[in-house]
Amino acid sequence: MLLDCTKCDGRCCKTPINNFNVVLLPQEMKNLKKFSKKLKTRYGGVYILNKKEDGSCIFLDNMHRCTIYKDRPFECKVFPLVIDYERTFVLSKLCPKIKNITKKEICNSIKEWKNKQLSTNWIKAYSTIPIN
Numbered sequence: 648m649l650l651d652c653t654k655c656d657g658r659c660c661k662t663p664i665n666n667f668n669v670v671l672l673p674q675e676m677k678n679l680k681k682f683s684k685k686l687k688t689r690y691g692g693v694y695i696l697n698k699k700e701d702g703s704c705i706f707l708d709n710m711h712r713c714t715i716y717k718d719r720p721f722e723c724k725v726f727p728l729v730i731d732y733e734r735t736f737v738l739s740k741l742c743p744k745i746k747n748i749t750k751k752e753i754c755n756s757i758k759e760w761k762n763k764q765l766s767t768n769w770i771k772a773y774s775t776i777p778i779n
């Protein structure tokens with residue numbers, strides 16, 4: 648986890664429908680596919696976690712807590728570090744605490760992304776999904 652998210656009301660977990668989406672890794676599909684929907688991109692489909700009508704994640708409870716915290720998707724774990732349209736690692740401006748992240752933490756998260764050994768096509772598709 649990059650940040651201490653206490654005192655944040657879970658901003659990244661409740662964004663408008665066309666804003667930030669949690670994209671599932673291929674290896675997360677087995678457990679989470681039924682809670683997601685497929686988005687087509689010009690590089691192929693990716694699955695994003697479903698949201699409630701108000702834009703919040705289906706796993707967010709009324710107290711702004713994640714009900715699957717231990718098993719939350721990888722993207723939730725490394726947020727706010729995301730991959731943008733140019734396939735570059737960036738910090739999402741959606742998060743109010745990005746100034747608190749150290750270079751070392753960013754490097755560790757980049758390493759975590761790289762350890763996933765994701766296919767180029769998946770990364771291309773992922774990076775077309777809005778991030779903030």
Ligand code: SF4
Pocket residue numbers: 659660669696704705706707712713714715716719720723
């Ligand atoms: S799975 Fe949990 S951490 Fe991820 S967006 Fe949903 S509520 Fe937030």
Ligand code: SF4
Pocket residue numbers: 650651652655656657658659660726727741742743744
């Ligand atoms: S917006 Fe940032 S500080 Fe708030 S819950 Fe998400 S990652 Fe944590």
